Amino acid sequence: MTTLIDLGSDTATRPSAGMRGFMAEAPVGDEQRQEDPSVNALQDRVAALLGKEAALYLPSATMANEIAVKTHTQSGDAVILEESAHIATAEAGGPALLSGVMLHAVKGTRGVFTPDQVEARIQADNPHYPRTRLVSVEQTANLGGGTVWPLERLRAVADTARRHGLRTHMDGARLMNAVVASGAPAHEQTRGYDSVTLCLTKGLGCPVGALVAGDRAFIKEARRYKHLFGGAMRQAGIIAAAGLYALDHNIERLAEDHTNAKILARGLAEIRGIGIEVEHVETNIVFFDVAGLGITAQEAVARLLARGIRMGATGRTRIRAVTHLDVSQHDVERAVEVAQEVLGKAKAGTPGAE
Ligand SMILES: Cc1ncc(COP(=O)(O)O)c(C=O)c1O
The missing domain is CATH 3.40.640.10 (Type I PLP-dependent aspartate aminotransferase-like (Major domain))
Incomplete structure (x- = not known):
C-alpha cells in the first residue's frame, strides 16, 4: 500500500x-x-x-x-x-x-x-x-x-x-x-x-x-x-x-515548509516541458504548468495520484502543490522522483509536444 x-x-x-x-x-x-x-x-x-x-x-x-x-x-x-x-x-x-x-x-x-x-x-x-x-x-x-x-x-x-x-x-x-x-x-x-x-x-x-x-x-x-x-x-x-x-x-518550523517547497520546485524544473519559475517560490506554495508536456493538469494530477502523490489542478494546465508540516523533506524528494517518472514520460510520443 x-x-x-x-x-x-x-x-x-x-x-x-x-x-x-x-x-x-x-x-x-x-x-x-x-x-x-x-x-x-x-x-x-x-x-x-x-x-x-x-x-x-x-x-x-x-x-x-x-x-x-x-x-x-x-x-x-x-x-x-x-x-x-x-x-x-x-x-x-x-x-x-x-x-x-x-x-x-x-x-x-x-x-x-x-x-x-x-x-x-x-x-x-x-x-x-x-x-x-x-x-x-x-x-x-x-x-x-x-x-x-x-x-x-x-x-x-x-x-x-x-x-x-x-x-x-x-x-x-x-x-x-x-x-x-x-x-x-x-x-x-x-x-x-x-x-x-x-x-x-x-x-x-x-x-x-x-x-x-x-x-x-x-x-x-x-x-x-x-x-x-x-x-x-x-x-x-x-x-x-x-x-x-x-x-x-508551529510558527518557526514554517521555514522547513519553505525549504521543502524550493526543493520541490527545483526538482520539477528539471523535468523537460514543465513550466515553473523557481525564483518565485517564496513560501510553501508551488505552481507549475504542464502545457509543455502535452497533457492537461487533470491528467498530470491523476498520474501523480495513482502513484501516491496528491497535487491540485487549478487551471487547464496549471497545478498547485503546497508543503506543510505533514510532509517531510523525504516526502518531497519522493514526490520529485515520482513526478520525474510519471511526468518526465508524458511528452514521449505526444504529437506536437516538442
Ligand atoms: C488566502 C485564503 N484565505 C482564506 C481561506 C479560507 O480558509 P477556510 O477554507 O479554512 O475557511 C483560504 C483557504 O484556503 C485561503 O487560502
Missing part, C-alpha cells in the same frame, strides 16, 4: 499527538458568554501578535473574511481587491450574498497590486457610482503563488486607502508564512490595516479555527455578525487550545 503524500493543500495537516494532548486538557467554558478561558487566551495572544486591540475566534478563515467585509461595508458598496483573492474566487459569492457588495478587482503581479491601482479603481464621489469602502490584500497571496507582499507595499496600499477614507482588511490566512519568509514581524505587516484574518488550519496545523482581529469597536460589531452567521460556539476551548499550541510550536 502506498501512503499518500498530500501536497494538495496545507489544510491537509492533522493535529499532532502533542496538539491533541493539549486540546484534551484545555479548560473550557461558554464561549458565547465569553467565559471560555482557552478561547479568551487565544484571542488575547492573537490580538497581541497582530498588534490589534482585540481578536475574535471563529470556525474558519472564510467566516473571518466574510465577517470583516460585512463589518466594514454597507450594501451597495465596492471593495477593491486582487482578482485571484480568496474572497473573490473561493468564498461562494459571500460578499454579494452576505454583504451585498460589489467586488472591484484589480489585476496584480502574482497577487500583489500597487497603490496606483487602488487609486485608479476608487470611484469618484458621484451618485451614479457605487461607494468604494474597503481595500483588501491577501498575505501571502495564495493563487499568486504564495507571494509575500513586501512591507513597504503593504504600507503604501494602506496609506493610500486611508488618504481616501477607505477601510482596509488583510486576509492573512498565511500571514505567518510571510512573517517567517520575510522576517518582518506580524504586527509590522498588519500596521495600517483595520482588520486581519489569521487562519489556524493551514501551515499552523490546527484541525479548525481562525481569528479576525481589529480595534475594540470593530470586534464588538464583528461579534454580532459572528452570532448572525452562526459562528458563535459553546465549549470551544477544546478546539481553540489547538491554536494556543500552534502559536508555541
